[in-house]
Amino acid sequence: MGDLFIVVGGNALANRLTVELTRQYGVRTAAIVPPQETPYTVQITKVLGAENTVVDARVSEEALRRAGIGQAQAIAFVDGDDRTNIHAAMRAAALRPGIRVVIRMFNQRLGAHIAQLVDNCTVLSASATAAPAFVNAALQRPHSVSAGGRALRVAVGQDIDMRQTPFLIADAIDRDRQSDIEVLPVAAARSRTQEWMLLQERSPRHAALQFLDASDAIVAGNLYKASPTARLLWRASDTLKYFTSAKLRTILIAAVVTLLVSFAGIWLLARPFAWALYETSLDVAGSAVPDVYGQHSAVGGDLQRLFQVAITLSGIVLMPVVTAVFVESTATRRNVRTRQPSTGLRGHVVVVGLGNAGTRVTALFRELGVPVVGIERDPEARGIAAARGLDVPAVVGDRPIEDALRRAQIGRARAVVAVTGDDVTNLEAALEARAINPEVRVVVRLFDDDFASHVYKEFGNTASRSVSYLAAPAFAAAMMGREVLGTLSVYRKVLLIAEVVVETGSESAGRAQRDLDEPGLTRVLAVKRAGSTAFDWSGADRSRVLQEGDRLILAATRAGFGSLAGRVS
Incomplete structure (x- = not known):
């Protein structure tokens, strides 16, 4: 097997993974990038050099050969959709039997089947790897x-x-x-x-x-307790929102208010309630009988005439609106529309951006029992269908972010998580949310480290995370044939937790445990002796000699995990 590692993709994760392999592991790396130039493809070419970067839109056999598939030890497909990555991975495995294949896939159930179908294959989801860090940051609970x-x-x-x-x-x-x-x-x-x-x-x-x-443990659920009357009013408001659009609601409310005021006026003119209701109902239907000029009035004078005119006119508007609501709710199949945020929503989390990361974050909040509302401009985004399936309310459509946040009840939210693919959009959402609700907890997805440092410096009650930064170590480890149990964040720094085995003939076999402890690189947390059933977490005897077959729980920096391979295998 060769010593070359190939990264296929031109997105943020491909960029991070390229840096991870070259700077942390120090291995020879090549890349296949799409022809559309982006800041990420420019950076990949800068890191690897033009001679190690192949431009190809389809990841063809020719592109794989030019990238050096014949000498490659591992290849990672981290761009495109699931289907594209599967086809490209199968093509690479056919050209280089036995090569270690790592595929980025959103559909984890399908990924489990693909891992069995393609030899020596590992399937990972970047969004699933990073989502817990965003959720825990929003809820201000420890990520574990x-x-x-x-x-x-x-x-x-x-x-x-x-x-x-x-x-x-x-x-x-x-x-x-x-x-x-x-x-x-x-x-x-x-x-x-x-x-x-x-x-x-x-x-x-x-x-x-x-x-x-x-x-x-998390305190889940809605922290706000409303009175029965308030809940009834909010339920009525939500029902009205479900069956009507904004314009229809405006017309309908105006017509109903006019009708109620006029009915009250007739009732107060010494009319019995039942008689007032009778006259109002006929007037709404357009059955009012007007007085004849010059004859004795059959009604209660000029004031009642005024009320009857108002009722009749509002009825002219009201009846077509009711018909329109009925037609709209049936003909447009509103049962498949995304549910709108409730008027009475309190103590919830607003997720801005329902792409891959936003979908995972939203689903995780739902699993934890935390009320959540999504915001997404693209009605065809992946997370819209997921929101319907999870019965999560969402604000969908291309509208100003301030308006979308207000519709999502940001003024009464506990946190906002901005996870679109654009740093500026995420920062704008965070600033608008903070302007409406100064106490809201803010979590922003930011790729640029300097950008994130400024955000931390200027704003309190704020956390920043990067999907690619959190996921890249797991993808790099998989390319090396190792598994990272998870990542822990110390602000923007990442600590990897891994379980490794001291293999036969490794450098560590026969050496003291403390020899694996290197400042800034690795730290042994627990040891399970070969044949033992439990890990020893005490760390009391750091002078004990490691033996072949011992299992170690290690904390490592990204550089430390890269240097670990030669010492335990």
Whole structure:
């Protein structure tokens, strides 16, 4: 098998993955990019050089050969739709039998079948990998990764629980200078006693890795409790919205208000209620009998005449509107329309952008029982059908973001998550949401690190995440034949949690556990001896010798995970 790694795609993930392979793993890399020039394809060409970048729209056999498929050890398809990636992957596997294939797919059920169909294939979803980080950031709860029967999370400063046995994993924490944050610092290589004494200060500059406690469980559901009368009014308002468009609602409400005021006027003219209702009903139907000029009035004088005229005119408007509502609700099959946000919605999360990432985030909120509303400009976006299937209300259509946010009841929302594919659009949504509701929690998807640093510096109660940054390590690891259990964020820094086996003949076999602890690179969290049934998380004996078959739970930076392959395999 060769030593070349090929990345197919021209999007943000392809860009991140190229950087991951060349800078963190130091392997020879080539890319196949689409002919449409984007900032990502320009950056890929800059990193790899024009000689290692092939431009092709269809990922043809010729393009694969030019990229060096004959010498490739692994190839990743991270662009295009699921169908395109499947066809290209099967083409590559036929040209290079035994090559390790990594496919990005949104449909995970189909992906499980494809992984069995294509030899030596791994199927991953970038949006599924990143979605939990966005959800946890919005709900301000710790993001966790399951490893060795435990759930690990990151705690910073006063949130560090000293009743547990935490591991120091970051120092120099400063949200305004995130590039200076030191992940897996030198202090993490000290003895457990020294590290424990350091963490006892619980300085805001320290972050620790510890087990997720039950007290960190999410408080789900709608936090606002409304009165029965309010709920009844909101239900009536929602029903009216469901069956009518905005223009029809305006006309209908005006006609009904006029009718009710006029009915009250007739009733107050010393008429019995039943008689007033009788006269009003006939007048609405256009059956009013006018007085004859010069004869004695059959009604209650000039005031009642005025009310009857108003009722008759409003009836002329009301009856066609009712007919239009009936026709519209049946002929246009409104049962397949996306449900509109309820007037009484409170304590919910607004997700801006229902693409791949937005769909995953919305579904995860729904699973957790958190009320959620989607906003999407494109009525054909993937998430629109998903919103209907999940019975999630959504604001759909090309309208100003401020109007869309107001329709989504942002003024009473707990958080807004902006996950479109454009940094500027996401930032605009966040700023508009903050202008309407200064207390709302903001989570924005940003690709550019400098952009994200400025956002952290200028705005409080804000978090930034990048789908490609969170997903790229998992794709790179899969190309190397390894599996990342999950990623944990220390602001914009990423810590990988992985389970590896000390293989026969590896560099680590016969060496002390502490020899795998390298500041800034790797940290052994737990060890399960060959033949044992449980992991030892105490970390007390870092001098014990590792043996072939031992399983390790490791925390690693991106660079550390790249250097790990040669030491345990």
